[in-house]
Amino acid sequence: MSRLPKLYIGTNTKMYKTIADTVAFLTELGRNTRDLSRDCMELFVIPSFTALDRVAPIARQHEITLGAQNMCWEDRGQFTGEISPLMLREVGVGIVEIGHSERRHCFGETDDMQNKKILCALRHGFTALLCIGETGPQKERGTADEVLRMQLKNGLAGVAPSQAKNVWIAYEPVWAIGVSGVPATKEYAAQRHQVIRKALIELWGEEAGGGVPVLYGGSVNGQNATELIQMPCIDGLFIGRSAWDPDNFAQIIRAVLREGAYCHS
Numbered sequence: 183m184s185r186l187p188k189l190y191i192g193t194n195t196k197m198y199k200t201i202a203d204t205v206a207f208l209t210e211l212g213r214n215t216r217d218l219s220r221d222c223m224e225l226f227v228i229p230s231f232t233a234l235d236r237v238a239p240i241a242r243q244h245e246i247t248l249g250a251q252n253m254c255w256e257d258r259g260q261f262t263g264e265i266s267p268l269m270l271r272e273v274g275v276g277i278v279e280i281g282h283s284e285r286r287h288c289f290g291e292t293d294d295m296q297n298k299k300i301l302c303a304l305r306h307g308f309t310a311l312l313c314i315g316e317t318g319p320q321k322e323r324g325t326a327d328e329v330l331r332m333q334l335k336n337g338l339a340g341v342a343p344s345q346a347k348n349v350w351i352a353y354e355p356v357w358a359i360g361v362s363g364v365p366a367t368k369e370y371a372a373q374r375h376q377v378i379r380k381a382l383i384e385l386w387g388e389e390a391g392g393g394v395p396v397l398y399g400g401s402v403n404g405q406n407a408t409e410l411i412q413m414p415c416i417d418g419l420f421i422g423r424s425a426w427d428p429d430n431f432a433q434i435i436r437a438v439l440r441e442g443a444y445c446h447s
């Protein structure tokens with residue numbers, strides 16, 4: 183399978199950046215990537231809810247797509263503490279991240295909940311970024327591929343092939359994420375990406391399933407980013423810590439664009 187034409191690259195800032203921090207981050211990232219054609223890459227940032235409204239014009243100006251870290255599956259109602267798709271639409275969000283490992287493991291979210299969120303996000307015209315990944319014990323038991331297939335097929339149940347163009351997948355092994363994470367080797371990541379691609383094709387057929395971007399995430403850094411992107415089945419990178427400094431992130435983006443020969447920049 184040949185590489186998708188664009189690089190998909192972005193960051194989720196988790197619960198680390200205030201509004202002021204996010205304004206500074208996006209402004210600097212925009213400045214540092216101004217010369218890079220957006221025809222070659224889909225650059226996205228997923229900040230905290232409170233920052234979205236304020237940073238939307240900055241993101242627009244720099245052609246950086248904004249995402250939300252979570253979303254309720256209902257439009258309105260008695261759901262204290264939740265954020266509705268209508269509220270996200272109002273602030274100009276393009277992507278909704280669904281099922282990040284921290285949502286699943288710290289907040290008990292299930293595949294059924296991810297599925298309701300996916301269907302809702304697609305109904306409202308967002309790009310749904312579904313995060314999946316096996317835990318360390320599942321990897322040790324050799325059940326990673328089964329886990330990934332379950333998370334995909336349950337999370338994406340009821341999504342029609344015609345909606346697949348608005349779905350992105352992030353493969354983020356739980357054992358690779360965060361300060362105590364160990365990044366996956368490019369070979370291990372590539373094997374899992376192939377399993378994911380096969381499951382997407384089973385769900386939606388060769389054309390629709392073959393066009394869904396599958397990103398790798400989990401301790402991506404300046405050292406391993408270019409190795410990972412050498413693998414043709416890895417369509418992009420979803421980066422945490424190493425992207426939160428805009429200069430560092432811009433350096434990674436440039437290196438990855440070069441290595442993947444996406445554009446001649």
Ligand code: PGA
Binds near residue numbers: 354361363399421
């Ligand atoms: P990390 O986070 O790059 O800091 O490991 C990745 C993620 O949680 O998406």
